[in-house]
Each structure stands twice: as C-alpha cells, then as structure tokens.
Amino acid sequence: MALLEIDELKVTFRTRHGPVTALDGVSLRVEAGETLGIVGESGCGKSITALSVMGLVPSPPGNIAGGAIRLAGEDLVNTSPRRLRRLRGSEIAMIFQEPMTSLNPVFTAGDQIAEAIMLHQNVSRAEALSRAVALLDRVGIPEARRRADDYPHQLSGGMRQRVMIAMAVSCQPKVLIADEPTTALDVTVQAQIFDLLNDLQRETGAAIMLITHDMGAIAEMADRVAVMYAGRVIEEGRADDILDLPKHPYTRGLIACIPNVGKGEGGEPPPLAEIPGVVPPLHLLGAGCAFRERCGSAFERCAAERPRLLGPAAHPAACHAVEEGRP
Amino acid sequence: MAGYLLRRLAYGLLLMAGVVILNFFLIRLAPGDPAEVIAGDMGGATAEVLAAIRADYGLDQPLLVQLGRYLGAMMQGDLGESYFFNRPVSELIGARIGPTILLVLAAQVISITIGVAMGVMAARKPNGVLSGAVSVVATIGYAVPVFWMGIMLIILFASIIPIFPVEGMADIRLRNEGWLERMIDILHHLALPAFSLAVIFLAIYARLSRASMLDVLGADYVRTARAKGASERSVLFRHALRNAALPVITVAGLQFGGLLSGALLVETVFNWPGMGTLAFDAILRRDYTLLLGVLFCAAAMVVIANIVTDLAYRLADPRLGGET
Known part of the structure; x- marks a missing residue:
C-alpha cells in the first residue's frame, strides 16, 4: 500500500456550459520519501488534483464525483470535514504558487507559522513562537528571531516562500504538496528552494507531490513523473525514463520546449520549440484523444476512441500511435 | 508616527x-x-x-x-456671544456637544457592528437566502430618508408598542435618582434616535463588508489558512475579517461628516438636546456667531474623526505602519 493513493478520481465543475469533467479517472501513487512530479500545461488538472487531496476543491461549483483518495489507507473523500481539518496542515501540507499573496498581510511571519503549530499540537503560544523561529532558521532565513516579527510585505519573494515552506513542514507532514513553488521566483532562488525541499525530505522522509510545468524542476526534484493533459494522466514513469525516452507526443513536445541556452551548429541558439494550439476547453472534449488537434502523429482512430493508459506498468502512456508502434 | x-x-x-x-x-x-x-x-x-x-x-x-x-x-478661545441667547457661544455649545457626541458615537457603533455582521453573514453564502435578505434590507435602509425613519419609529413606539421614549434625552422625574438609573434612562432615550441615524450607515457598511468579505474570501491567504487546518470560524473572523475590515474603517471615517449632518435631522425629529437643534435654531434666528461656532465645532469633530480613522487604519494594516 502506497502512502498516498489516488484511484480513478473524477472531479466535475458546474459551469455556464454545463458540467465539465476537470479530472477524469486520475490514478496516482506516492510512496513515503518519494517525489512525484506532476507536469502539464495550465488547465490540465494538476492543481485540482492537489486541491482534491487537500479537500479544498471549491464546492460549489466543484464536486468530487467519483474515485478515492487514501492517505495511509484512510479514505479522504468520504471523511468528515472535521477529520479533514485535522489532517490538513498536520499530515498533508501544501505550498502554494504565489508566495506574494499566499501569506496573510496583517499577521507576522512568526504568527502565521505559530498558528499552524498551535492548530495541531498542544503547545503554548510562546512555545509555538519559539518553534516558529527555529523553523525559520531551518529554512535558511537569516536573523530568524528578528524576521519572525516581520510582516509579509517586509520580506522578499524567496523569503516568503521559505516562510510558506516553514509553515508547511511545521507539523512534519507525511505528504507535502508543492504547487508550482518556484514559478514566481528568480531562477537563482528557485535552485535554493529545490535544495531546501530536498534536504527537508531527507530529514523527514515526507512524500512530495511537486506540481509544475517546468521540466527543469522535474529533472531536479522528481523520482517519478505523471504527465497530465485535459484532466487525465497520459504518461507515467520514472523521471529518467520520461525525460530520456518520452513516449507520448505531448510529453515529447513538453521536453522539446525546454529552452536551450547553448549555441547550435550555426553559432546561433537553436529556435525555441512550441506545441501548436492550446488545451481545448473541457466542455468541448469529444470522444477521441484530447490532444489530437495539436498532435503530429494523429490518425483516424485518435478522433474516434479515447486512448487508455497502456504499456509496461513502469512506464505506461495513453496514445494510440504509441500502442500501434506508429512513428 | x-x-x-x-x-x-x-x-x-x-x-x-x-x-x-x-x-x-x-x-x-x-x-x-x-x-x-x-x-x-x-x-x-x-x-x-x-x-x-x-x-x-x-x-x-x-x-x-x-x-x-x-x-x-x-x-483667544472666544467664539463670541449669541445674539439670541445673549450668552457666550462656547457655553451654549459646551452644554450641547455631549449629547451630540453620544448620539453620533452610538449610531456609529450600531451601524458598524450590525452592518459588518450582516455583511459577513451574507458573504458566507453569497447566493443564499440570507445574502439576498441582507441585500434587500441594505438597499431599503440606504434609500429611506433619516427623518422619515425617525417619524415612523416615533409612530410605532409612541402609540403601537410604547416601549421606548420618543422624545428628549432624559426623564426629568428621575433627576434625583442615582447615576446608574439616570444612565440607563439616557440609554433608553438614546435607542430610537441612535437607531434611526444608524440605519442608512448600517446599510452602507453591510453592502461594503459583504463585497469586501467576498473579495477577501477568494484570496490566496484564505486558502492557505484552510490548508493549515484552520476552522471555518477562524478563517472567517481571524483571517478574512481583519483584512475585509480595512475598507470599512476608511469609509467609517469618510462618513463621519454625513453622520453629523444626519444627527441634525434626527435631533430635530426626536427633540434631542444636541448641537443639531442648536444649529437649527441658529439658522432660523440668523444667529451668526452661534451658527459659526457650531460649524466650527462640527469641522473640528470631522477633522478629529479623520485623524482617528487614519490611526486606526495604520494599526489595522501593518503595510502602512512603517512609512509616514
């Protein structure tokens, strides 16, 4: 049994265009101490997957319509809101994309971390505050004692994200969900944040679910990768395998999009690759493969039948062309 | 600072x-x-x-x-003599300013507490029945003229359910009683004028805090609070309301002048012995010095209210605390 199991998860949203399926049968597993990367473009369902695990899908309009989420065997979909609140922050914690807006502007950094500690541990406020200072020190904030009294607007973006991380790990969660934790940060700060997450994971043995659209982050952090497109997992495998031998045309496209800084053969940098088109609106998904309009390998079957995740258990892909061995 | x-x-x-x-x-x-x-x-x-x-x-x-x-x-602190009363203006105002401040502050407290409470309740379920009811009440409250509200309250409480006094500030029969009895009597007299003055502002704060809460409840840091495992009550009152209150503080300061001019009407309707009735008399009697004195005091109160608002805002929002 994996630490976190997501089984055939289906999430629907009520919209102006009628109900749309934001997640359509997503299954994922994360083991303790492992980092699972979830990749895909905006709108593919990465964040909804994370919010579903947290029990934070806005409802209405969202609704978990089917499937299961289990943490160490405990069902999270049908559990009471009270129990979910217990688990949130203590067993499962989350780091958000925008450190600028994810911290409450009217409370100090120390207060916000101490609050997380007091919510789940039976300690005094003074003890929680001193633990908060220790955590700020641990996540690499200089002069932690003084910085604990700072408000978010007095901290830089990187520092704020460190505060978010300190808050998330304050109760030593078993699962840490990081939703694009470095997207809003400078490249140099990104590397520091990844190092910090790796270190913390080694110390605590937490499982990390890293949500990103950045293949560089995947190469840096992930043990395994799930590639998502239009609410489904379309390829899954070890990070090395996915990066070196991507199967699905979409994954190949994502990897081709990693900018190359070096000079090409003619002395010029190689042109930037792109995947043509955009993710189709979810209410317009037909019967076939959701990627077919943007795919160079599409053929008749792709329009008629939705591909299933097939192939070796260690590295399956959902593509008719891959299944039939077409180029 | x-x-x-x-x-x-x-x-x-x-x-x-x-x-x-x-x-x-x-x-x-x-x-x-x-x-x-x-x-x-x-x-x-x-x-x-x-x-x-x-x-x-x-x-x-x-x-x-x-x-x-x-x-x-x-x-030199001399506001002149009233033509009509033949007494120093400062003395006349001194006798009337207390009741006006009492009335205005009571209306402010009523309108902010009830208005914000209504707004928060409405924002919890923006499409719910309660939210609709709050919107309707707020719209009506905003549209009703202050003096008409006062007159309706007088009709209601003078003849139909006579539980509140409808005129004056104190019952002269109680003037030899202890201070506690007299204070309760004043609060009893205060109820109707304070409420009719509060209604319009209550409506403003209800609408404002509903909109502000809805905005704040969608903010990233509210999601962070939920992700920490904070209870819904803590999310609402600790994390959201503190931020949503900022625009309410601003508007409360800006509305203070409106509150004072509303007090003039309410005092006249309820025969409340404040500066409003004094100003009303001064206008009718062309009592220049008295009117100037009243307007000067009103301006001073608005200036003080604005400074207090600014300080409150700075206390509530740490982003403003550092710079001056």
Missing part, C-alpha cells in the same frame, strides 16, 4: 481655518439681517434702534474687519 500625527494636526487646523472663513462669508451672503431679528424679538424698531444694535454687535463694520475681529477673538 509622531511626526505624521503633527503634520495631520497642522493640516487639520488649516482646514478648520478655511471652514471658518468660508462659512463667515457664506452666512452673510444669505438674505436676512440679524439686527432686525434681534430688534424684532423686542417688538418693532426704528432705524436708529437698528443702527444702534448694529453698532453694538459690530455689524456696521466692513466684513473684513468683522472677520479679523472674529478670528482674533477665536485665537
């Missing part, structure tokens, strides 16, 4: 000087002659008597000289 406060006070004094000078001229632009009012009350007057009265009160001097004299006396 201290420097900031001093600067605000200096601006406030300038503003009040401006208010006094402007009012000084405006009042004299209005038709009517105080000498005739003074003489009229004594029962008819010849031109000589009128001239004597004008000379007596300095009304025969050029306007600028009158203004100079007035400002000079004001610097």
Whole structure:
C-alpha cells in the first residue's frame, strides 16, 4: 500500500456550459520519501488534483464525483470535514504558487507559522513562537528571531516562500504538496528552494507531490513523473525514463520546449520549440484523444476512441500511435 | 508616527481655518439681517434702534474687519456671544456637544457592528437566502430618508408598542435618582434616535463588508489558512475579517461628516438636546456667531474623526505602519 493513493478520481465543475469533467479517472501513487512530479500545461488538472487531496476543491461549483483518495489507507473523500481539518496542515501540507499573496498581510511571519503549530499540537503560544523561529532558521532565513516579527510585505519573494515552506513542514507532514513553488521566483532562488525541499525530505522522509510545468524542476526534484493533459494522466514513469525516452507526443513536445541556452551548429541558439494550439476547453472534449488537434502523429482512430493508459506498468502512456508502434 | 500625527494636526487646523472663513462669508451672503431679528424679538424698531444694535454687535463694520475681529477673538478661545441667547457661544455649545457626541458615537457603533455582521453573514453564502435578505434590507435602509425613519419609529413606539421614549434625552422625574438609573434612562432615550441615524450607515457598511468579505474570501491567504487546518470560524473572523475590515474603517471615517449632518435631522425629529437643534435654531434666528461656532465645532469633530480613522487604519494594516 502506497502512502498516498489516488484511484480513478473524477472531479466535475458546474459551469455556464454545463458540467465539465476537470479530472477524469486520475490514478496516482506516492510512496513515503518519494517525489512525484506532476507536469502539464495550465488547465490540465494538476492543481485540482492537489486541491482534491487537500479537500479544498471549491464546492460549489466543484464536486468530487467519483474515485478515492487514501492517505495511509484512510479514505479522504468520504471523511468528515472535521477529520479533514485535522489532517490538513498536520499530515498533508501544501505550498502554494504565489508566495506574494499566499501569506496573510496583517499577521507576522512568526504568527502565521505559530498558528499552524498551535492548530495541531498542544503547545503554548510562546512555545509555538519559539518553534516558529527555529523553523525559520531551518529554512535558511537569516536573523530568524528578528524576521519572525516581520510582516509579509517586509520580506522578499524567496523569503516568503521559505516562510510558506516553514509553515508547511511545521507539523512534519507525511505528504507535502508543492504547487508550482518556484514559478514566481528568480531562477537563482528557485535552485535554493529545490535544495531546501530536498534536504527537508531527507530529514523527514515526507512524500512530495511537486506540481509544475517546468521540466527543469522535474529533472531536479522528481523520482517519478505523471504527465497530465485535459484532466487525465497520459504518461507515467520514472523521471529518467520520461525525460530520456518520452513516449507520448505531448510529453515529447513538453521536453522539446525546454529552452536551450547553448549555441547550435550555426553559432546561433537553436529556435525555441512550441506545441501548436492550446488545451481545448473541457466542455468541448469529444470522444477521441484530447490532444489530437495539436498532435503530429494523429490518425483516424485518435478522433474516434479515447486512448487508455497502456504499456509496461513502469512506464505506461495513453496514445494510440504509441500502442500501434506508429512513428 | 509622531511626526505624521503633527503634520495631520497642522493640516487639520488649516482646514478648520478655511471652514471658518468660508462659512463667515457664506452666512452673510444669505438674505436676512440679524439686527432686525434681534430688534424684532423686542417688538418693532426704528432705524436708529437698528443702527444702534448694529453698532453694538459690530455689524456696521466692513466684513473684513468683522472677520479679523472674529478670528482674533477665536485665537483667544472666544467664539463670541449669541445674539439670541445673549450668552457666550462656547457655553451654549459646551452644554450641547455631549449629547451630540453620544448620539453620533452610538449610531456609529450600531451601524458598524450590525452592518459588518450582516455583511459577513451574507458573504458566507453569497447566493443564499440570507445574502439576498441582507441585500434587500441594505438597499431599503440606504434609500429611506433619516427623518422619515425617525417619524415612523416615533409612530410605532409612541402609540403601537410604547416601549421606548420618543422624545428628549432624559426623564426629568428621575433627576434625583442615582447615576446608574439616570444612565440607563439616557440609554433608553438614546435607542430610537441612535437607531434611526444608524440605519442608512448600517446599510452602507453591510453592502461594503459583504463585497469586501467576498473579495477577501477568494484570496490566496484564505486558502492557505484552510490548508493549515484552520476552522471555518477562524478563517472567517481571524483571517478574512481583519483584512475585509480595512475598507470599512476608511469609509467609517469618510462618513463621519454625513453622520453629523444626519444627527441634525434626527435631533430635530426626536427633540434631542444636541448641537443639531442648536444649529437649527441658529439658522432660523440668523444667529451668526452661534451658527459659526457650531460649524466650527462640527469641522473640528470631522477633522478629529479623520485623524482617528487614519490611526486606526495604520494599526489595522501593518503595510502602512512603517512609512509616514
């Protein structure tokens, strides 16, 4: 049994265009101490997957319509809101994309971390505050004692994200969900944040679910990768395998999009690759493969039948062309 | 912070000087002659008597000289004598300012607490029945004129359910009782005027805090609070309301002037012995000095309210605390 199991998860949203399926049968597993990367473009369902695990899908309009989420065997979909609140922050914690807006502007950094500690541990406020200072020190904030009294607007973006991380790990969660934790940060700060997450994971043995659209982050952090497109997992495998031998045309496209800084053969940098088109609106998904309009390998079957995740258990892909061995 | 406060006070004094000078001229632009009012009350007057009265009160001097004299006396704390009451203006205002402050603060407290509570309840389920009801009540409350509300309350409580006194500030039969009885009596008298003055502002705060709460509840840091495992109550009152209250504080400060002018009407309707009734009498009787004094005090109260608002805002929002 994996630490976190997501089984055939289906999430629907009520919209102006009628109900749309934001997640359509997503299954994922994360083991303790492992980092699972979830990749895909905006709108593919990465964040909804994370919010579903947290029990934070806005409802209405969202609704978990089917499937299961289990943490160490405990069902999270049908559990009471009270129990979910217990688990949130203590067993499962989350780091958000925008450190600028994810911290409450009217409370100090120390207060916000101490609050997380007091919510789940039976300690005094003074003890929680001193633990908060220790955590700020641990996540690499200089002069932690003084910085604990700072408000978010007095901290830089990187520092704020460190505060978010300190808050998330304050109760030593078993699962840490990081939703694009470095997207809003400078490249140099990104590397520091990844190092910090790796270190913390080694110390605590937490499982990390890293949500990103950045293949560089995947190469840096992930043990395994799930590639998502239009609410489904379309390829899954070890990070090395996915990066070196991507199967699905979409994954190949994502990897081709990693900018190359070096000079090409003619002395010029190689042109930037792109995947043509955009993710189709979810209410317009037909019967076939959701990627077919943007795919160079599409053929008749792709329009008629939705591909299933097939192939070796260690590295399956959902593509008719891959299944039939077409180029 | 201290420097900031001093600067605000200096601006406030300038503003009040401006208010006094402007009012000084405006009042004299209005038709009517105080000498005739003074003489009229004594029962008819010849031109000589009128001239004597004008000379007596300095009304025969050029306007600028009158203004100079007035400002000079004001610097020494003398707001002049009321033509009608024949008593110092400062003394008259001193006797009336307490009830007005009591009325205005009570209305402010009622409107902010009930209004914000309504707004928060409505924001919890923006499409729910309660939210709709709050919107309807707020719209009606905003549309109803203050004096009409007062009159309706008087009709309701004077004859249909007589549980509140509808006139005055205290029951003279209780004037020899202990302070506690008298205080309760004053609060009893305060209920209707304070409520009718509060209604319109209550509606403003309900709508404002509903919108502000809805905005804040969608903020990333509210999601962070939920992700920490905070209870819904803590999310609502600790994380969201503190942020949503900021615009309410701003508007409460801006509305203070409106509250004062509303108090004038309410005091007249309920015969509340405050500055509003004093101003009303002063206008009817062309009592220039008294009216100027009342307007000066009102301006001072608005200036003070704005400074207090600014300080409150700075306390509530740490992003403003550092810079001045």
